[in-house]
Amino acid sequence: MSKKKGNILTDIQPFEFADKVIHEPARLTIMAHLFVIESADFLFLMRQTNMTFGNLSSHLKKLEGAGYVEIIKEFVGKKPHTMIRLTKTGRSAFEHYKKNMKKLFDGLS
Amino acid sequence: MDLANLEKKSWQTFFNDGFLDILLGVLLLNFGLAPVIEYEFAIHYLYPYIFMLFLAEAIFFVGKKYVTAPRIGRVKFSKRRKQKKHKVTFVLALSVALGFAIYVLFALGIVEDSAPFSWWVALFCINAIVVFSVMAYFLDFPRLYLYGMFFGFSILIAELLDEFIIGPYNALIGFGVFGVITLVIGLTCLLRFLQKCPPNGEVLHE
Numbered sequence: 311m312s313k314k315k316g317n318i319l320t321d322i323q324p325f326e327f328a329d330k331v332i333h334e335p336a337r338l339t340i341m342a343h344l345f346v347i348e349s350a351d352f353l354f355l356m357r358q359t360n361m362t363f364g365n366l367s368s369h370l371k372k373l374e375g376a377g378y379v380e381i382i383k384e385f386v387g388k389k390p391h392t393m394i395r396l397t398k399t400g401r402s403a404f405e406h407y408k409k410n411m412k413k414l415f416d417g418l419s
Numbered sequence: 420m421d422l423a424n425l426e427k428k429s430w431q432t433f434f435n436d437g438f439l440d441i442l443l444g445v446l447l448l449n450f451g452l453a454p455v456i457e458y459e460f461a462i463h464y465l466y467p468y469i470f471m472l473f474l475a476e477a478i479f480f481v482g483k484k485y486v487t488a489p490r491i492g493r494v495k496f497s498k499r500r501k502q503k504k505h506k507v508t509f510v511l512a513l514s515v516a517l518g519f520a521i522y523v524l525f526a527l528g529i530v531e532d533s534a535p536f537s538w539w540v541a542l543f544c545i546n547a548i549v550v551f552s553v554m555a556y557f558l559d560f561p562r563l564y565l566y567g568m569f570f571g572f573s574i575l576i577a578e579l580l581d582e583f584i585i586g587p588y589n590a591l592i593g594f595g596v597f598g599v600i601t602l603v604i605g606l607t608c609l610l611r612f613l614q615k616c617p618p619n620g621e622v623l624h625e
Contacts, residue, residue: 343425346429349494349495350493350495353491353493353619355492356492357492357616
């Protein structure tokens with residue numbers, strides 16, 4: 311019986327290959343939105359993800375902390391404007407996450 | 420999660436404001452109104468035509484800057500999307516060049532109009548439908564297929580009515596009806612957009 315249990319535990323791989331920073335649903339949504347564009351401002355992301363100001367802000371801070379997103383200061387006319395985009399690390403982390411998830415679901419039967 | 424669809428959805432957000440529909444509606448109306456103004460008030464049709472064209476463009480650009488941007492924010496799309504926009508510009512330029520070439524051929528008398536239904540009417544109809552369809556495809560904006568039909572049928576109806584109506588009112592009917600329909604679609608989209616998206620990210624239900 312205990313041997314059988316052990317087998318089950320070895321068969322189910324630990325879920326470590328999924329990047330935990332990206333795996334959280336709200337952050338996954340943000341990353342996916344930023345992945346398909348070049349950059350966007352805070353308001354655009356808020357509209358697209360249906361998140362509140364505080365919620366989006368805190369998730370962006372986590373993503374910025376992980377080095378996945380960067381904040382760029384630009385000028386629109388004479389007014390300063392803040393844009394957000396994925397870093398190279400963020401882009402490759404998302405690609406990697408995508409590949410891993412695909413592998414996981416392809417492996418399910 | 421379909422990433423291609425996500426990008427498309429983000430892109431299409433910018434058409435939800437209805438300003439492009441309004442611009443196209445005014446353009447269509449313009450084709451119908453300008454000849455009538457010339458006929459009724461003896462003002463060369465180019466003056467009201469150019470005035471309304473500038474007015475429509477001003478509404479479009481001012482609307483995008485002061486109404487749309489503060490409500491949905493700013494975004495820079497991928498290079499692939501920019502390439503698609505360049506393709507649309509190329510098709511539009513080609514269409515304008517074709518129209519101009521036909522105009523020159525008529526003006527110089529190289530080609531003569533064979534009434535009642537001349538080949539160039541068919542050519543303009545097909546040109547409008549093809550150009551708008553190409554734009555709809557590259558811009559991922561399905562309403563442009565409909566507007567292509569509107570432009571095509573406007574030319575056709577105006578030409579068919581020419582025999583039965585005195586003065587330039589055939590153009591007013593042909594272009595005016597579809598112009599008003601396009602304008603109403605645009606204004607409805609704009610009203611829905613204004614209700615749905617308050618400025619600067621204020622959320623209605625909060």
